[in-house]
Amino acid sequence: MPGIFLPDDDATAALGAALAAELAPGDLVLLQGDLGAGKTALARAIIRALADDPALDVPSPTFALVQPYDTPRGAVLHADLYRLGDPREVDELGLLDNPDAIVLVEWAERSPEITAAATLVVALTMPPGGDGRNAVLTRR
Template structure:
């Protein structure tokens, strides 16, 4: 168990509209330099959550493709640059540097699917979002703010 501050909130997401609402809430909370670690099985809603978040800080009809094949997509947004990483196909943490990792960490909000692939590069100050199936269309999201982001998660309004 880590001794860094943390705060956890669990939210039911009965449908995709609730997942989108959570994405919008996260979009309001984030600032350049923040990292959101997105955890969950395939099909758990990580990409849907990311898409809603990115649309909330760009525009509603923004094209937001999954970074599954490109490994990273970048966006100019109202909260600064957002880099959306999908690290599923990485074989080791060092490969993330080839994707512009240092630039993303210096200037952008980083959304990271499959954050375990970062190994020791996963920063102590982060928001972890674990998406789980809670029925055919329903999901459950567990958000944990770690380190410097714990207070922000604790103070946020998570009413969806």
């Protein structure tokens, strides 16, 4: 699939809303990219759209590892595996425990189990010059 150029935060929020509209219970979305590529910003936009609350506080799960949300569309889990010490620790997070949850995972490459379970991969990169970001979506 060709890349999508996101020139600013509004474009990222619009992509998040469009993705949220297509997500179904059981979807596991990998958000890939370097530090600062916009993974958390996109996750925040998706969660706010799923919750139908544009002002919802959506903190980064970097230290908590997982932030759960109850939304009109069902359970949503937002995980950041950056601080995961060992891939086996992912079992303790319960990301795959609820087959109806929508799960968004940053730094999923730290867990082959999570990577293998993905239904959508969103790869974010910053173009030369650092203005905006590029997104490539791959359905599995």
